[in-house]
Amino acid sequence: MYGAVIHAPGDVRYEERPDPTIEQPTDAVIRMVATCVCGSDLWTYRGLNPIKRPLHMGHEYVGIVEEIGADVQTLAPGDFVIGSFMASDGTCEICRAGYPSRCVNVVPMGMLGAQAERLRVPWADGTLVATPGEPDAELIPSLLAASDVLGTGWFAAEAAAVEPGKTVVVVGDGAVGLLGVLAAKARGAERIVAMSRHADRQQLAQRFGATDIVTERGDEGVARIKDLTNGLGAHSVIEAVGTQESMLQAIRSTRPGGHVGFVGVSHGVSLPGDLLFSSEVHLFGGPAPVRRDLPDLIDRIWHREIDPGLVFDLTLPLSEVAEGYRAMDERRAIKTLLMP
Amino acid sequence: MYGAVIHAPGDVRYEERPDPTIEQPTDAVIRMVATCVCGSDLWTYRGLNPIKRPLHMGHEYVGIVEEIGADVQTLAPGDFVIGSFMASDGTCEICRAGYPSRCVNVVPMGMLGAQAERLRVPWADGTLVATPGEPDAELIPSLLAASDVLGTGWFAAEAAAVEPGKTVVVVGDGAVGLLGVLAAKARGAERIVAMSRHADRQQLAQRFGATDIVTERGDEGVARIKDLTNGLGAHSVIEAVGTQESMLQAIRSTRPGGHVGFVGVSHGVSLPGDLLFSSEVHLFGGPAPVRRDLPDLIDRIWHREIDPGLVFDLTLPLSEVAEGYRAMDERRAIKTLLMP
Numbered sequence: 114m115y116g117a118v119i120h121a122p123g124d125v126r127y128e129e130r131p132d133p134t135i136e137q138p139t140d141a142v143i144r145m146v147a148t149c150v151c152g153s154d155l156w157t158y159r160g161l162n163p164i165k166r167p168l169h170m171g172h173e174y175v176g177i178v179e180e181i182g183a184d185v186q187t188l189a190p191g192d193f194v195i196g197s198f199m200a201s202d203g204t205c206e207i208c209r210a211g212y213p214s215r216c217v218n219v220v221p222m223g224m225l226g227a228q229a230e231r232l233r234v235p236w237a238d239g240t241l242v243a244t245p246g247e248p249d250a251e252l253i254p255s256l257l258a259a260s261d262v263l264g265t266g267w268f269a270a271e272a273a274a275v276e277p278g279k280t281v282v283v284v285g286d287g288a289v290g291l292l293g294v295l296a297a298k299a300r301g302a303e304r305i306v307a308m309s310r311h312a313d314r315q316q317l318a319q320r321f322g323a324t325d326i327v328t329e330r331g332d333e334g335v336a337r338i339k340d341l342t343n344g345l346g347a348h349s350v351i352e353a354v355g356t357q358e359s360m361l362q363a364i365r366s367t368r369p370g371g372h373v374g375f376v377g378v379s380h381g382v383s384l385p386g387d388l389l390f391s392s393e394v395h396l397f398g399g400p401a402p403v404r405r406d407l408p409d410l411i412d413r414i415w416h417r418e419i420d421p422g423l424v425f426d427l428t429l430p431l432s433e434v435a436e437g438y439r440a441m442d443e444r445r446a447i448k449t450l451l452m453p
Numbered sequence: 454m455y456g457a458v459i460h461a462p463g464d465v466r467y468e469e470r471p472d473p474t475i476e477q478p479t480d481a482v483i484r485m486v487a488t489c490v491c492g493s494d495l496w497t498y499r500g501l502n503p504i505k506r507p508l509h510m511g512h513e514y515v516g517i518v519e520e521i522g523a524d525v526q527t528l529a530p531g532d533f534v535i536g537s538f539m540a541s542d543g544t545c546e547i548c549r550a551g552y553p554s555r556c557v558n559v560v561p562m563g564m565l566g567a568q569a570e571r572l573r574v575p576w577a578d579g580t581l582v583a584t585p586g587e588p589d590a591e592l593i594p595s596l597l598a599a600s601d602v603l604g605t606g607w608f609a610a611e612a613a614a615v616e617p618g619k620t621v622v623v624v625g626d627g628a629v630g631l632l633g634v635l636a637a638k639a640r641g642a643e644r645i646v647a648m649s650r651h652a653d654r655q656q657l658a659q660r661f662g663a664t665d666i667v668t669e670r671g672d673e674g675v676a677r678i679k680d681l682t683n684g685l686g687a688h689s690v691i692e693a694v695g696t697q698e699s700m701l702q703a704i705r706s707t708r709p710g711g712h713v714g715f716v717g718v719s720h721g722v723s724l725p726g727d728l729l730f731s732s733e734v735h736l737f738g739g740p741a742p743v744r745r746d747l748p749d750l751i752d753r754i755w756h757r758e759i760d761p762g763l764v765f766d767l768t769l770p771l772s773e774v775a776e777g778y779r780a781m782d783e784r785r786a787i788k789t790l791l792m793p
Binding site for chain 1 (some may be wrong): 546547550551552554555557683684685695697700708709710715718719720721722723724725726727729730731732733734735736737738739740
């Protein structure tokens with residue numbers, strides 16, 4: 114089969130890779146229906162994560178089960194499935210506590226490489242969720258989004274304790290930030306402030322439920338948020354970038370006792386303890402427990418309550434995966450969907 | 454009147470200071486019954502906070518109301534009162550949300566200086582709580598503890614989401630850490646691990662409810678905690694020191710999805726974002742909202758349910774305040790109580 118391999122920063126190739134097979138009795142092999150490029154893939158693409166040898170890429174996927182291992186109980190060949198970007202056994206104490214992406218037997222799906230025609234999924238019962246039936250084609254982008262980017266925005270809103278009546282700020286206008294807006298709306302936020310400087314992303318944020326747009330950053334951005342919140346800061350702030358600037362923006366935009374949910378994969382961040390102490394905000398984040406939320410997210414998508422697939426503004430054949438990366442790297446696309 | 458003034462690191466003097474008076478209609482003036490030295494006072498005593506001019510010291514206090522301003526509603530001269538280390542108006546949005554120590558009109562009581570014969574208390578209605586009557590002398594140390602050190606340990610346990618059935622680790626065996634043990638016990642923790650190397654503090658921790666003592670620190674300390682928790686880390690960790698080492702100890706001892714409550718005043722702490730992201734722990738702390746919890750804490754002390762006053766292992770006349778600091782600085786005392 115064919116799939117994406119990165120050889121060096123900026124050098125993604127569509128090339129032949131070994132066909133995946135059942136290696137463990139808890140595995141499934143799926144035929145890919147759709148996959149995509151994640152903002153976190155760009156860290157590697159831009160050389161910010163080391164590439165010591167050619168790497169398979171991709172960790173977001175929807176597909177049809179082709180084969181299951183002998184111990185798989187909940188799935189059958191032919192099922193249409195969505196899985197988390199982290200494979201999890203679903204049975205350990207951490208999974209049961211609601212943090213499957215930190216399962217004691219976790220397997221990052223990026224290591225297996227979902228930007229490919231087929232994919233082996235470890236811990237299939239703990240990782241994949243089947244849809245109620247064959248989905249309409251128009252639902253596929255939204256179901257694919259649930260695999261990571263929607264689940265991550267959803268978790269960010271939960272980590273930021275978004276509730277009815279609250280004012281929410283979203284730092285970052287990438288696909289995760291935009292779906293953080295959607296999640297905040299779904300959780301009943303009263304006011305949702307999207308911090309964005311890009312007209313197309315501002316429009317999508319508004320479509321997802323943003324009530325205010327703030328284009329300023331840094332001290333000016335904090336001042337604008339304070340202006341909008343009686344000088345106090347927001348109740349809840351979603352951080353969806355992962356840089357020092359975005360983390361400080363988030364913390365400083367939150368009122369005492371408020372909540373910051375951070376999901377941007379952290380790069381070069383160092384948080385001063387005295388800021389954390391004096392700001393007195395709840396800080397929580399990390400890899401989103403997508404698998405826990407998948408049944409709920411699939412249900413909402415299935416019933417057309419949410420339309421997270423709107424974050425895909427470029428669709429390409431999987432064979433053009435290199436262009437999919439380039440378009441996101443150059444900010445010509447918010448998020449690229451790839452069809453085998 | 455007389456009170457404590459620090460002139461330079463290590464130089465605390467008992468000297469004449471102006472008598473406090475009612476300055477605002479929301480003020481009260483109290484006659485001190487007991488005050489004490491806080492671990493955070495030692496930061497200043499040791500020169501880690503700058504001393505640009507002579508400073509009044511002390512922010513923990515119980516006393517008798519002598520005089521009230523025209524707008525004070527809930528108190529009368531003669532009342533025995535306990536107040537928070539932070540004066541708060543009790544009416545702003547932040548106070549009402551449960552964070553009075555971050556009141557928009559907050560006044561740190563340390564600026565007024567509670568190690569003195571008398572004390573002006575701003576926002577008396579929002580800051581002070583009267584006891585149901587004249588307390589027995591034996592209750593005074595515990596009531597004094599409620600002013601800060603108990604309230605801080607109590608908040609740490611709440612911030613660490615201590616609940617029945619959980620395993621709790623307490624980093625720091627000072628008075629706050631020890632009362633974090635007491636608070637964890639009161640909240641129903643199943644197992645309470647005190648990290649302590651001092652026999653007298655270990656004993657007090659056990660008296661307050663610690664079930665295990667860990668003397669190791671750093672990597673070895675983390676490994677010991679993992680050994681005690683199926684390799685996962687504790688559900689809840691209380692950080693009661695404020696250094697880089699103690700914060701990392703706390704975060705690394707917590708399981709994914711667990712909670713760190715930090716109340717040690719932060720000095721020189723810088724937290725790596727990738728550790729926060731990958732550890733996936735809830736992090737919350739800052740100045741404890743003591744005033745919110747005072748009615749509950751007073752009630753528990755009044756009914757002899759808790760005995761936090763045990764942290765005072767040295768009692769001196771207020772005039773010997775300098776010795777009170779020395780004894781704590783040299784670790785001859787856990788906490789010094791001062792009687793005018």
